[in-house]
Amino acid sequence: MADYTLSILTPSVNNLSARVLVRAAGLDFEEVDVWGRKDEPEFVRKDPAQLTPLLEEAGLPTGSLWESCAIMQYLCNKHGLDRLYPTDPAARAVVDSAMFYLTGTFYPLVARATYPTLGFPQYAGEVATSGADDDLKAQAQRDAEAALEQPLDAFHSFFLGDNRFVGGGAPSIADIRWAVTLEFLRAIDYDLPEWAGEYMNAVEEALGAAYSEPAADVRGYIASVRAPAA
Numbered sequence: 001m002a003d004y005t006l007s008i009l010t011p012s013v014n015n016l017s018a019r020v021l022v023r024a025a026g027l028d029f030e031e032v033d034v035w036g037r038k039d040e041p042e043f044v045r046k047d048p049a050q051l052t053p054l055l056e057e058a059g060l061p062t063g064s065l066w067e068s069c070a071i072m073q074y075l076c077n078k079h080g081l082d083r084l085y086p087t088d089p090a091a092r093a094v095v096d097s098a099m100f101y102l103t104g105t106f107y108p109l110v111a112r113a114t115y116p117t118l119g120f121p122q123y124a125g126e127v128a129t130s131g132a133d134d135d136l137k138a139q140a141q142r143d144a145e146a147a148l149e150q151p152l153d154a155f156h157s158f159f160l161g162d163n164r165f166v167g168g169g170a171p172s173i174a175d176i177r178w179a180v181t182l183e184f185l186r187a188i189d190y191d192l193p194e195w196a197g198e199y200m201n202a203v204e205e206a207l208g209a210a211y212s213e214p215a216a217d218v219r220g221y222i223a224s225v226r227a228p229a230a
């Protein structure tokens with residue numbers, strides 16, 4: 001049995017973050033695709049949030065852990081992956097800030113803007129899951145897409161600044177989290193600024209197959225939803 005078991009959904013960028021990390025770190029892991037199985041009692045017991053990625057490892061007090069950034073932080077802490085998650089408190093604070101900004105502010109906008117096209121269920125409490133009519137739902141999607149520009153600018157000017165990556169000259173776990181998330185904007189033909197395309201390429205180039213191999217699942221899924229119906 002592998003040291004780590006990662007329960008995943010292959011088209012998901014939340015999952016892609018952890019999938020890239022375990023590969024970049026060279027860890028002993030197995031992946032279990034839980035598509036259509038998140039309602040099963042055995043899974044709910046381990047993951048009452050019913051959100052993936054989910055990491056299972058005997059050393060965890062609860063046996064399992066969800067939230068992509070928490071999983072990456074834990075694995076970096078456990079294996080001393082300082083190059084991906086700096087130990088200097090100030091440098092680490094910037095990486096943490098970039099990740100929390102993504103999950104707390106940027107990702108909800110990305111989900112609102114892209115999930116209708118991707119065919120993913122939206123989160124409870126969103127306009128898309130309410131009784132609102134289709135016009136209002138479409139408006140919420142357009143509003144979210146328009147709102148992406150500000151956090152993108154903030155990420156560029158503040159977290160990247162003159163550096164290639166949030167971590168400076170080499171990618172950190174914050175770069176993994178940001179780069180994979182930007183993949184979804186390709187589903188909606190979002191007019192990504194030039195710097196963002198260059199940034200995604202730089203992260204992928206630096207991480208090589210650890211990034212490209214699992215990213216192919218997300219890219220394949222996006223291509224499938226964009227393909228004209230036969």
Ligand SMILES: N[C@@H](CCC(=O)N[C@@H](CS)C(=O)NCC(=O)O)C(=O)O
Nearest residue numbers: 012014050051052053067068069103
């Ligand atoms: N903030 C969480 C988000 C996790 C999340 O939303 N996971 C989605 C996949 S993208 C999920 O499992 N959704 C349940 C479903 O699709 O039924 C993280 O970063 O891990």
